[in-house]
Amino acid sequence: MSDCCSQPGLMPVEVARATLLEDLTPVTRQEPLALIHACGRVLSEAVNSPENLPPCDNSAMDGYALRFADLASGEPLELIGHSFAGKPFDGQVNPGTCVRIMTGAALPAGADTVVMQEQVTTRGERVSIGGDVRPGDHIRRCGEDVRAGEELLARGARISVAHIALLAAAGIGEVSVLRQPVVALFSTGDELRQAGEPLGNGDIYDSNRSALLAALAKLDVQVIDLGILPDDKRVIRDNLTRAAREADAIITSGGVSVGDADYTREVLEEMGQIGFWKVAMKPGKPFAYGRLQGTPFFGLPGNPVSALITFQQLVVPALRLLQGGQWSAPIRLRAELRQPLKKKPGRTDFQRGSYRSDEAGNLLVEPVGSQGSHILSGLAGANCLIVLPREGGNVDAGEMVSIEPLASPFAP
Numbered sequence: 001m002s003d004c005c006s007q008p009g010l011m012p013v014e015v016a017r018a019t020l021l022e023d024l025t026p027v028t029r030q031e032p033l034a035l036i037h038a039c040g041r042v043l044s045e046a047v048n049s050p051e052n053l054p055p056c057d058n059s060a061m062d063g064y065a066l067r068f069a070d071l072a073s074g075e076p077l078e079l080i081g082h083s084f085a086g087k088p089f090d091g092q093v094n095p096g097t098c099v100r101i102m103t104g105a106a107l108p109a110g111a112d113t114v115v116m117q118e119q120v121t122t123r124g125e126r127v128s129i130g131g132d133v134r135p136g137d138h139i140r141r142c143g144e145d146v147r148a149g150e151e152l153l154a155r156g157a158r159i160s161v162a163h164i165a166l167l168a169a170a171g172i173g174e175v176s177v178l179r180q181p182v183v184a185l186f187s188t189g190d191e192l193r194q195a196g197e198p199l200g201n202g203d204i205y206d207s208n209r210s211a212l213l214a215a216l217a218k219l220d221v222q223v224i225d226l227g228i229l230p231d232d233k234r235v236i237r238d239n240l241t242r243a244a245r246e247a248d249a250i251i252t253s254g255g256v257s258v259g260d261a262d263y264t265r266e267v268l269e270e271m272g273q274i275g276f277w278k279v280a281m282k283p284g285k286p287f288a289y290g291r292l293q294g295t296p297f298f299g300l301p302g303n304p305v306s307a308l309i310t311f312q313q314l315v316v317p318a319l320r321l322l323q324g325g326q327w328s329a330p331i332r333l334r335a336e337l338r339q340p341l342k343k344k345p346g347r348t349d350f351q352r353g354s355y356r357s358d359e360a361g362n363l364l365v366e367p368v369g370s371q372g373s374h375i376l377s378g379l380a381g382a383n384c385l386i387v388l389p390r391e392g393g394n395v396d397a398g399e400m401v402s403i404e405p406l407a408s409p410f411a412p
């Protein structure tokens with residue numbers, strides 16, 4: 001850590017992220033959890049399927065199960081029974097016979113083909129088949145999705161809704177997951193008030209903590225909310241000591257830049273091994289990372305847009321790693337810029353944007369509102385970040401730019 005932090009100038013955001021990820025180790029304790037509560041959690045061991053999926057050959061259509069070879073003669077077949085989903089036909093489809101079958105019903109013994117009912121005319125128990133039929137039509141094969149014993153999900157997979165469907169289909173009701181990391185969070189600033197409190201002259205409401213609490217709730221971590229701390233070294237020291245003892249990670253906002261009341265920075269310097277990074281990103285820049293009694297610490301800038309974008313770009317990947325999962329870079333898309341953008345070379349810009357597609361499917365993007373790091377309405381109206389590379393300058397309308405769609409944890 002000290003190498004990069006002693007570098008003069010600004011640290012590229014990719015370097016800051018890689019340095020964090022290199023420095024962190026995931027939680028290890030496992031716990032069993034009911035599958036329906038496991039969405040978002042990280043598997044502590046691989047899960048193999050105890051079953052074939054589908055568990056047996058079954059019909060993909062409502063129709064008739066028969067022997068393909070019987071169609072050669074063109075003679076009607078004798079209807080000998082029904083196979084419903086969950087109520088299979090117990091007998092055997094012998095030459096010259098067929099069974100009425102519904103979607104999802106087990107294929108009866110002897111049958112090798114299903115003909116859909118639209119191709120069939122019936123008179124009493126006599127069934128005539130018309131149209132094209134190929135051997136094996138409309139049968140979902142036992143194990144064609146997953147074979148018994150096959151790995152369904154690897155260790156470290158973060159369980160999604162689709163994963164839950166897959167595991168449930170294999171009859172799995174409980175999984176072994178890694179415990180959730182505990183994150184301690186506080187805001188600092190004498191000017192900060194809670195909703196419901198009156199604002200004195202110069203006061204503002206604490207928006208960072210509410211937004212971060214909401215984001216953390218979506219990230220599947222446990223949170224110790226330490227509230228708003230005044231710009232008071234003793235109070236900050238006491239809370240950091242508690243946070244380091246009780247949490248797996250500490251996140252704060254405010255007080256890490258170079259102002260006279262930036263006490264978080266001073267206390268951290270006294271108590272821990274902290275690097276104060278000037279990250280080459282806008283918004284952002286002042287960002288503290290380090291360890292307090294072994295516990296990783298993330299000091300976000302106070303400005304609300306800076307706090308949330310540094311959180312998204314640097315802390316979310318770190319939390320993913322702490323959880324035992326992997327962080328994968330968010331998908332970036334190319335979109336045509338509809339308005340010129342001002343930019344100075346030297347920092348990666350994360351401008352708040354709105355993107356959409358035109359009738360031809362081309363992506364178009366424009367900035368939302370003013371780009372100041374205190375302008376929350378712009379962030380609230382954005383559905384993407386326009387990512388302008390570090391060394392680039394102004395961008396003209398009509399140029400192609402990179403966008404990063406804003407999904408969870410910012411999406412509603």
Ligand code: AMP
Pocket residue numbers: 187188189191192204205206207208209253254255256257259262301302303304
């Ligand atoms: P600081 O990093 O403490 O110097 O704060 C930089 C700017 O962010 C100042 O304008 C602060 O009032 C503002 N700020 C700090 N913390 C918060 C917060 N939790 N919510 C909203 N604004 C904040």
Ligand code: MG
Pocket residue numbers: 188189190254255261262302
């Ligand atoms: Mg402050």
